[in-house]
Amino acid sequence: MKADAKNVLTGAHYLDGNHACAEGGIAAGCRFFAGYPITPSTEIAERISQRFPLVGGLFIQMEDELASMAAILGASWGGVKSMSCTSGPGFSLMMENFGLGIMTETPCVLVNVQRGGPSTGLPTLPGQADMMQARWGSHGDYEVIALAPDSPQESFELTIHAFNLSEKYRMPVLIMTDECVGHMTEKVVIPPPEEIELIARRYTEKKPDEALPFELTDDLISPMLPVGKGYKFHVTGLTHDERGYPVINAEAQEKNVVRLMDKVNKHADDIIWLEESDVEDAEVVIIAYGISSRVVKPAIARAQKEGIKVGEVKMVTVWPFPEKRVKELASKVKALIMVEMNYGQVFLEMDRIVGGKCATYLAGHAGGTVHKPDDVYRIIKEAVK
Amino acid sequence: MTVETRQPPKEEHPMEKLLRMDRIPHIWCSTCGLGTTVTALATALAQLELDLDKVAVVSGIGCTGRVAGYMKLDSFHTTHGRAIPFALGLHIARPDMKVIVLSGDGDLISIGGNHFIHTARRNVDITVICVNNFIYAMTGGQVAPTTPITARAATAPHGNFEHPFNLPILAASSGATYVARWTALHVRRLTEAIKDAITKPGFSFVEVIAPCSTLYARLNRLGSGLDLMKFYHDNSIIRHGADMNEVDIDFQSKIVVGKFVDIEKPTYLDCINDGYKRVFGNRYQPYGGANGDH
Amino acid sequence: MATTEIRITGFGGQGVILCGHIIGKAAAIYNDQHATLTQSFGPEARGSACSAQVVVSTERVLYPYVTSPHILLAMSNDGYNTHKRHMAEGSILVCEKDLVKPDKRGKEGEVFAVPATRIAEELGRKIVLNIVMLGFFAAVTDLMPMEALRQSVESSVPTGTEELNLKAFDRGYEYGVALKEKTEIQV
Numbered sequence: 001m002k003a004d005a006k007n008v009l010t011g012a013h014y015l016d017g018n019h020a021c022a023e024g025g026i027a028a029g030c031r032f033f034a035g036y037p038i039t040p041s042t043e044i045a046e047r048i049s050q051r052f053p054l055v056g057g058l059f060i061q062m063e064d065e066l067a068s069m070a071a072i073l074g075a076s077w078g079g080v081k082s083m084s085c086t087s088g089p090g091f092s093l094m095m096e097n098f099g100l101g102i103m104t105e106t107p108c109v110l111v112n113v114q115r116g117g118p119s120t121g122l123p124t125l126p127g128q129a130d131m132m133q134a135r136w137g138s139h140g141d142y143e144v145i146a147l148a149p150d151s152p153q154e155s156f157e158l159t160i161h162a163f164n165l166s167e168k169y170r171m172p173v174l175i176m177t178d179e180c181v182g183h184m185t186e187k188v189v190i191p192p193p194e195e196i197e198l199i200a201r202r203y204t205e206k207k208p209d210e211a212l213p214f215e216l217t218d219d220l221i222s223p224m225l226p227v228g229k230g231y232k233f234h235v236t237g238l239t240h241d242e243r244g245y246p247v248i249n250a251e252a253q254e255k256n257v258v259r260l261m262d263k264v265n266k267h268a269d270d271i272i273w274l275e276e277s278d279v280e281d282a283e284v285v286i287i288a289y290g291i292s293s294r295v296v297k298p299a300i301a302r303a304q305k306e307g308i309k310v311g312e313v314k315m316v317t318v319w320p321f322p323e324k325r326v327k328e329l330a331s332k333v334k335a336l337i338m339v340e341m342n343y344g345q346v347f348l349e350m351d352r353i354v355g356g357k358c359a360t361y362l363a364g365h366a367g368g369t370v371h372k373p374d375d376v377y378r379i380i381k382e383a384v385k
Numbered sequence: 386m387t388v389e390t391r392q393p394p395k396e397e398h399p400m401e402k403l404l405r406m407d408r409i410p411h412i413w414c415s416t417c418g419l420g421t422t423v424t425a426l427a428t429a430l431a432q433l434e435l436d437l438d439k440v441a442v443v444s445g446i447g448c449t450g451r452v453a454g455y456m457k458l459d460s461f462h463t464t465h466g467r468a469i470p471f472a473l474g475l476h477i478a479r480p481d482m483k484v485i486v487l488s489g490d491g492d493l494i495s496i497g498g499n500h501f502i503h504t505a506r507r508n509v510d511i512t513v514i515c516v517n518n519f520i521y522a523m524t525g526g527q528v529a530p531t532t533p534i535t536a537r538a539a540t541a542p543h544g545n546f547e548h549p550f551n552l553p554i555l556a557a558s559s560g561a562t563y564v565a566r567w568t569a570l571h572v573r574r575l576t577e578a579i580k581d582a583i584t585k586p587g588f589s590f591v592e593v594i595a596p597c598s599t600l601y602a603r604l605n606r607l608g609s610g611l612d613l614m615k616f617y618h619d620n621s622i623i624r625h626g627a628d629m630n631e632v633d634i635d636f637q638s639k640i641v642v643g644k645f646v647d648i649e650k651p652t653y654l655d656c657i658n659d660g661y662k663r664v665f666g667n668r669y670q671p672y673g674g675a676n677g678d679h
Numbered sequence: 680m681a682t683t684e685i686r687i688t689g690f691g692g693q694g695v696i697l698c699g700h701i702i703g704k705a706a707a708i709y710n711d712q713h714a715t716l717t718q719s720f721g722p723e724a725r726g727s728a729c730s731a732q733v734v735v736s737t738e739r740v741l742y743p744y745v746t747s748p749h750i751l752l753a754m755s756n757d758g759y760n761t762h763k764r765h766m767a768e769g770s771i772l773v774c775e776k777d778l779v780k781p782d783k784r785g786k787e788g789e790v791f792a793v794p795a796t797r798i799a800e801e802l803g804r805k806i807v808l809n810i811v812m813l814g815f816f817a818a819v820t821d822l823m824p825m826e827a828l829r830q831s832v833e834s835s836v837p838t839g840t841e842e843l844n845l846k847a848f849d850r851g852y853e854y855g856v857a858l859k860e861k862t863e864i865q866v
Binding site: 012 | 700703704707708713714715716717718719740741742743744
Binding site for chain 1: 405407408437438439441443453454457458459460461462463464466467469470471472473474475476477478479481482499500503657661664665668669670671672673
C-alpha cells in the first residue's frame with residue numbers, strides 16, 4: 001500500500017523534528033489526532049491542526065492527556081489511523097490508557113518529545129530520562145516498541161515506520177524523541193508518495209459468527225474486527241479470552257500476558273533496527289540512541305584518528321532491547337559504553353545483558369543539553385586503558 | 386405419503402438479539418437497578434428499529450461498566466473514567482454509528498468528570514446514560530460525588546458531609562442538548578427517554594437513579610432493593626422542565642424526575658465542518674471518518 | 680570539512696528565529712550545504728532575550744549546538760553582551776548600528792554595522808528589520824551566494840509580504856556592498 005498522493009508534501013523542506021514528525025504522520029495516513037499542549041511537543045499538534053482540514057483529517061485538542069490517549073484508541077477501533085504527542089508530565093498521564101492500548105491491542109502512535117524531569121523539570125530542554133517509563137510506565141507486564149529519531153529527517157521516516165509497526169503488530173508504538181531533535185531544524189526530504197510504503201491494517205476475513213477479536217494465530221497477531229459491520233465483538237481492558245470476554249483467573253492471565261509479550265519478543269528480529277559502524281574489529285563499542293547516537297560521532301572520529309578501535313551501535317529501536325546483539329558484542333569487545341541523557345536507564349538493561357562478559361560504562365547526565373563530544377571521548381579513552 | 390416432522394418452535398428470549406447470551410448470568414446482584422436499565426436500553430434500541438450493526442456501547446469501570454460486556458453490540462469496556470473520550474474517538478471515526486456510553490456515577494462524574502463536562506461543552510453527538518446508585522458499588526460501597534449528605538458509605542462511615550453533584554444541572558450547564566432523569570422504577574419512561582436521547586443530535590444525557598441493595602441500602606439501613614423501588618414509587622415527583630436548581634437529591638428526599646432539557650444546537654462535527662468550510666471553501670476536505678470502508 | 684557556527688541574537692518579537700531559519704534554509708535547501716538550526720528561548724513569548732544558532736557545514740552536522748560562533752548577528756545590545764564572550768577568536772560581528780554598541784571587550788575581529796531599523800522604517804515597516812539584517816549579512820559574509828539567501832527569504836516570509844521583504848533584503852544587501860567597498864578601499 002502506498003501513501004495517499006495528494007497529501008504528501010514531496011520535496012526538500014527545512015523543518016524541525018516536530019513538524020517533520022507531523023508530516024510523517026500525515027504521509028502514513030494518520031487522520032485523527034487528539035492531543036493536549038505541552039512543551040516541547042506542541043509543534044506536532046500545531047502543524048497537524050493546521051494541515052488536517054486540507055487532508056481530510058480531524059484534530060481535536062482534548063481536555064487533558066488522559067482523554068487524548070483514550071480518544072485515539074477509540075478512533076483507531078473506528079478504523080482511522082490515530083496518533084498523539086506529549087512530553088514530560090503528559091507522558092505520565094497517558095500511561096493509563098497506553099496500557100489499555102497494549103491490552104486491547106490497538107494500533108496507534110504516541111510521540112514523546114522528551115524533556116528534563118522529574119515533574120515539571122526542564123520544559124524547554126532535552127532529556128532521555130523517560131526511557132524506562134516507556135518500557136514499564138503503565139502497570140503490569142508487557143512489551144513495547146519504541147523508536148528514537150536522531151534528526152528531523154528520521155522524525156519523518158520513523159513516524160511512518162511507527163505506524164507501519166503499529167499496524168503490523170497491532171499495538172501502540174512509541175516514538176521517543178527529545179527536545180533537541182524536536183526543535184532542531186534541518187533539511188527534510190519527503191519522497192514521492194509512491195516511494196512511501198505503508199502497511200494496511202489487517203482485518204479478519206472471517207464472518208461475524210466465526211471471527212474472534214483476539215484469535216490465537218500462529219504469528220500471535222490477531223487480525224482486527226471492524227466496527228459497524230455486524231461483528232458485535234467485545235473489547236475489554238480486563239484479562240480476556242479470544243472472544244474478548246473477561247476471564248478473571250490465573251490461567252487466563254498467564255495466556256493473555258505471555259501472548260502479549262511473545263507477540264513482540266518472537267518478532268524481535270523483525271522489529272529491532274540497529275545501525276552499526278566500525279563494529280567488526282572494535283575494541284570498544286558505543287551504544288546510543290536518538291540525539292545521543294549522533295553527538296557521539298565526533299568523539300568516535302577523534303578516537304579513531306588516534307588509532308583507537310571504537311565502533312558504534314545506533315539503536316533506532318530502543319525497545320525491544322537488542323539482547324542477542326549485545327550478548328554477541330559483549331563476548332567480543334573489551335567494553336561497551338552506553339551514552340544516554342539520563343543516569344543509566346537503558347544502561348541498566350545493557351549491563352544486565354552483558355552480565356560481566358565485558359566492561360560496561362555509562363556516559364550519562366541529567367539532561368538539559370546533549371552530550372559534549374569531549375566528554376564521550378574521555379570515556380572512550382578510559383574504556384581502552 | 387409425506388412425513389411431517391414438527392419441531393417445537395425455538396424459544397427466544399425477547400432480548401436475545403441484544404444480549405450476549407453466552408455471558409448470562411451476569412454478575413450483578415439481584416434487585417440491582419442495572420437489570421432494568423439494560424432492559425430499557427435494549428427495548429429502546431429495538432423500538433427505534435436501528436441497524437444494530439451501527440450501534441456501539443462504551444463503558445468505563447464499575448458495576449455499570451460491565452454493561453458493555455453483556456450487550457450484543459460492538460462494545461468497549463475501557464478504563465476508569467475514560468469511556469467518554471474513548472467514545473468521542475470512536476464517534477469521530479465513525480460518525481455514521483450511534484455511540485452510547487453507559488457507566489456509573491463514580492466513573493462518569495468523579496474520575497471522568499472533566500471528560501463529561503468537556504464533551505458536553507463540545508456537544509459531541511453521543512448519548513451518555515449514567516446509572517446513579519449514590520455509591521461506588523463494585524469496590525465495596527465507598528462514598529461518591531453523588532452520595533447525599535448524611536448518607537453512609539464504606540469511606541464515610543459516619544455519614545457523608547460533602548455537597549453532592551446535581552447531575553442534570555451539571556450536564557445542562559456544560560452544554561448538553563438533552564437532559565432527563567428517571568429512576569429504575571420508571572421503566573417505560575426511562576425507555577422513552579433513552580430513545581429520545583439516542584435520536585437527539587448532540588450530547589444527550591440520561592441519569593438513572595438505581596437501587597444498590599447490597600451496599601447503599603444495607604449501609605444506610607434502607608431495606609431491600611424492593612424497598613428502594615417502593616421508595617422511588619412514593620417519592621418521585623415528575624416535573625418536566627423543572628428548574629434544575631431544585632432537583633438536588635438529599636438523603637431519602639423527594640426525587641424530581643422528568644425531562645429537563647431538550648434543545649437544538651449544532652453538534653461538534655457540524656460546527657467543525659461548517660467552520661472549516663467557511664475558512665477554506667472548496668479546499669476543505671470534509672472529515673468523513675473511516676466511512677465504514679474498511 | 681568547513682563548518683561555520685552562527686548565532687543570531689535579539690529580543691523576542693524581532694524575528695530572531697526567522698532570521699536563523701532563513702539562513703539555515705538558504706544553506707540547506709538553496710546552496711547544497713548542511714545546516715542545523717537550534718534555538719533557545721525563555722518561557723516568555725515577547726521581549727525576552729532570544730537567540731537562534733545555525734551550524735552550516737559541507738558535511739552532516741553532528742553536534743547541533745553552537746559553542747563559539749564564527750559569526751554573531753546581533754539585533755540587541757543585551758544579546759550582544761550576553762554572547763560576545765563566547766565568540767570565536769577573529770569572528771565577525773554583524774550588528775544593528777543603532778541598537779548594538781560593540782565595546783572592544785568582545786572577541787570579534789571585524790565589525791559590520793547597518794542602520795537596519797532606520798532602513799526598515801524608511802520602507803514603512805519596522806518589522807522587516809531582521810530581513811534588512813539578512814541582506815546586509817549576505818553582503819558582508821561569504822558564507823553563501825546572495826541568491827541563496829534571497830530565495831530563502833522569498834520562500835520563508837508570509838504570503839503577500841514577499842515584495843516588501845525582498846525590498847528590505849535588497850536594501851540591506853546594497854548597504855553592505857557599499858560598506859564593504861568602502862572598507863576595502865580604506866584598506
